[in-house]
Amino acid sequence: MTMKVRGLRWWMIGLLTLGTITNYLARSSLSVAAPTVLHHLNISTHEYGWITGAFLVMYPIGAPLTGYLMDRVGLRMGFLLCGVAWSLICMAHGFVQGWVGLFVLRGVLGLVEASFIPGGMRAAAYWFPPHERGTAAGVFNLGTSTGAILAPPLIAWSILHYSWQTAFVIVGCIGLVWAGLWLTFYRHPDRHPALSQEEAGYIGVTGEAARHTSAEPGPKVLEILRQRNFWGIALPRFFADPVWGTLVYWMPLYLYQARGFDLKAIALTAWLPFVAADLGCMVGGPLSAWLKRHFDLPIVNGKRAVFTMAAVLMVGMTGVGLVSSPAMAVFLLCLGGFAHQTLSITVISMSADLFPRREVGTVTGLAAFVAGLGNFAFTMTMGWFVSRVGYTPFFVALGLGDLIGATLLWTLVKPSGTVSPGVARQEARA
Template sequence: MKGLKRIPLRWMIISLFVGAMVINYLARSIMGVAAPTILAEQGISSAQYGWITGAFQLGVLLQPVAGYFLDSVGLRIGFTFCVIAWSMITLCHALVNGWAGFAALRGLLGLAEGSAQPAGQKLVAEWFPSRERGLAGGIYNIGASFGAVFAPPLVAWAVMTHSWRLAFVVAGGVGLIWAILWYLHYDTPARHRRLGAAERDHIAAGQEDRLSARAERPSISALIRRRDLWGIALPRLLADPVWGMLSFWMPLYLARVRGFDLGQIALFAWLPFLAADLGCLFGPAVVAFLQRRQVDLIDARRWAFTLGALMMTGMAFVGLATNPYGAIALLCLGGFAHQTLSVSVITMASDLFARNEVATAAGMAGLAGNLGVLVFSLLLGQMVDQVGYGPFFILLGLLDLLGAVILWTLVRKPQ
């Protein structure tokens, strides 16, 4: 216990938040892993499944509302409310039948779960000096990948024990327990009773004066007029469909194209998310490496994004792989590359926007990212039975190169 007391409080806070990200992405990933079983049992078509996944993205499109809510009421109360909401909605998945019922619940789940990334960016902005934000952002995004890692074995266990419905019950129940822990243990640095003076000074000394919180509430219209917002939002529009493919469509692809059964899906479908975990750490490591060589923070993040975009081109060859395990390897490369670039651009919200507007800005960038997933999912659902998955993998392999160009063109380095 003495060793634990020496861990800086800010790292214990971010570790607690990792739990929320694990639960968040576990809850949203169960549907994709269980899709082969649910679609067969419920008689749901690929097009209808496209609307189910699209409904989730429609809900997440309201991420700016979640961000504004968190900026207005704070993380302790606001995020507790959001986690309770998504946990209850997750529990309700165990009671529904038919694609329309799933679509309705997925829309509500997307609305509640859309709070996670804005909350994470607000947490990083408030609790960490600038040089630690990349690592802190990478650590909490590991939770997203681990949530997806845990989904395949959870679904397999649930199906063998009872049914796929049990997986939703477990994820919802764990979320309710976590919400209680968050409410009891979280507060802002200014109010946290366990934060020592030395650590408080360390946090304050490493934060930019230009990003200090202001008294007024964030202005949506002012944020929309800033090219920095578009500079991080448009690359996310192009990048996030990869995560949608891995989370919602990869199990179906493995089952229908590669001939995997549920046991094989449970054995292999988590590997791209494990690779994504490594990407969450690789992106910040690249940024830290460049900063040690006197590269500006914003430029370092842009170079990390660009490196991830170059690696993402391997995704274009998934459909051409003759060996299913070769396809898995390329999907792993895609997960690694995506999180390398994703954590870099997501963290830029805390580098560019003031403390009282960072969650709103992150939510607006998240809106763009989830709009990309929505459009991609609907196109995939409507066309996959006619053209197959190959063209979509090629598209995913190339979009991030355009995102890198946009990031270098629109984002301005703060003076």
């Protein structure tokens, strides 16, 4: 008889968090190594903009594709395929000879790395009851900032002790180890032998629900796109995601070019905004649940309120390029990281509140596609203009964009009481 594990849902989301860490280690590795790689391969800032743009143009394409993949083949096989793929692609970075090779690899990497948010939200929808999904989303999103925190010291250490090529190989090997762990330990909740009957009832996995899981129809993309709730959570992400793209892809280069930081200084400071982002991950979900518990505010309205408060905090990021002190600039970047992850968790997790579980991966992926368009447009504009006008205007735009997103979130998303009966039945079961 298989031993039952208490709180198994948290172990599963913890396993997913480890995968997110490897995802972001692979994603962040080039930005940390950029000063060295650009020098050794004679790559210009404009070409670097195209390299990062390749990731960002393929990432939004990959999000709905991988989200649909997760909804069709399941998380176990879907994440295994994507995890192995992003690890091997990261390792291949160490064998390129010029910017074109990096351009191609970053594009393919964006295609498969887009899987973690739609897959993660699908996991949260099936493994957690509605009031815990925001917190679950915050937990697995800890991997984004944790991976970005670990990347600067790991990549810098690898470059200083070995080479920039070895750095990419090391990160890829870490990803392959996680893929093995995922294959070994993850199962869908209605098939996991370690899930207790008590926890199964708590998260909504009943015998009846399990029998109907395989019979559920697949997600219908066109129907999703016709719903205002979809655009209500997708458009705010269009304005929000460029903040994260800037922190991940441009912040080390900004500190190097505009603030005069060397590689060691970048390694000592570039992780700080991601520590603040970790705190933001753990604020959005619990705060919206606290608003419901103490003020009887519906969970969707609570998330909208948290998004708005974080958008106001984000205004502080407008001063990053205006302050003279490098320390103050880093502090404002930290404030931006905290505010962004706070609001990001709330809007991402709303897909599980507004849509049926079987559609959550696809909905989240489609919303990520819209967010990726904003990220791509911003980074391509940034890559061309940085050498001409500097970084300051872009930080001003980043600081104000989420106020537009908050307005759209309140305008387009229906109150929680008006969600479809299918969703309401699922909420009741969970």
